[in-house]
Amino acid sequence: MFFSKKQDPIQIDGYQSYGTKNHLYLIGRALEHEGVDLKKKGVLAAFKNAYKQFATDELPHTKLKVTLPDGAIFYTTTDAEGYFKIDEQVHGLDKMTNSEGWLQLTVSFDDVQKDVVLMGENKFAVEMLIPSENASYGVISDIDDTILHTGVASLLKWRVIVNTLFKDVGRRTSLEGAPSLYQKLHRGTSGADANPMFYVSNSPWNLYNYLESFVRNQNFPKGPILLRDFRGPFEKTPKPEKPHKQHEIRNILNTYPDLKFVLIGDSGEHDVDIYLEVAKEYPEQILAVYLRSVKHKKKVMRVKSVLAQYETTPAVLVEKSSFAEEHARSIGLIA
Structure with a gap:
């Protein structure tokens, strides 16, 4: 169960990672949304964004659920700084990639109280690259x-x-x-x-x-x-x-x-x-x-x-x- 007394929306940042057709490796971070808007322009907006990117409120020891395109589910828990990692042996991952070799998954909070505000739906994107066997280098x-x-x-x-x-x-x-x-x-x-x-x-x-x-x-x-x-x-x-x-x-x-x-x-x-x-x-x-x-x-x-x-x-x-x-x-x- 995830508990939060703060009112900032919560989110999951999924970082693009890499693996193999039989190795699922995902990383990311669960944290509160601080209002970073990279589309805003100007010196003041840039400074505010830079500050907010470092003034993070992480979500430690929070249970997350990762869902593969075929419906398979894996669970993980964030560490003390809000980072999560999935490191599992899973066969046939290459069959679920797009033409560029990207495996597209979703990660979500496993259990969220009703009074907690989500940054959008409880479904956040995370991707893993599986290089094609035909790649030259x-x-x-x-x-x-x-x-x-x-x-x-x-x-x-x-x-x-x-x-x-x-x-x-x-x-x-x-x-x-x-x-x-x-x-x-x-x-x-x-x-x-x-x-x-x-x-x-x-x-x-x-x-x-x-x-x-x-x-x-x-x-x-x-x-x-x-x-x-x-x-x-x-x-x-x-x-x-x-x-x-x-x-x-x-x-x-x-x-x-x-x-x-x-x-x-x-x-x-x-x-x-x-x-x-x-x-x-x-x-x-x-x-x-x-x-x-x-x-x-x-x-x-x-x-x-x-x-x-x-x-x-x-x-x-x-x-x-x-x-x-x-x-x-x-x-x-x-x-």
Whole structure:
């Protein structure tokens, strides 16, 4: 039974995840709706939305019900921060996907008191990607300064703060030519490959809806967006041994051991170290590594030095999307 003394409507955010034809893996979060409206424009609206995305009231220890398209039902309970997870072996999931490999399910509160206000119906969407066995390869991409102008290389990351707090999602811009490049990689050489796309970022889950809206608005191919839990200044839980992005990339590679991948990042942070370490660990799965050049002379020089000593798989520093497109075409990734 779910109890709530507050009047804010309650909702379930289902995050796009990934699995296999025999493995159901879903994640999301149950929380109160704080009035976030990403369609509103202007500096004030952007700031209010940014604040509300972090000032969340989670619904801990709440029982949820997940329903598959064939009517099968699974139950789960949210943790102390409102997150839920379904991790089950289920056969034949691929028979319920659409042409792009998406399995569309619903998640609902198992029991809600009559005086609790729901954000819409007690039926919230959640999706899981099952890559087609005919996919030629997959793409794992960073978000910040790889597809989205962010400014992670700026002094004290001031551009990140300004862009996150004061720019509504409709004003955020993609890097020139990136949507077209990603669509070509998604379609592959045949033009209809439906190669799976995965987006990895160090941003917290609080920004999931913001980033999902950006990917959709800018016409990037749809794909799971893999973020991390927000760590407060007094967080007592131990930090992960490996960086978040490295952990997520390994999970994807291990989930699809027979699928090859293209890694795309930038030269501003630690992508070169993470990606090349992964490529050395999984040499048979990594087809190419593309690192977008950022406007930071010292960081670019360092990346060039690292790449000069690397010979495991093709790894290219690119200034424009067209450069990556030319290279991808030269090695048979796109038509």
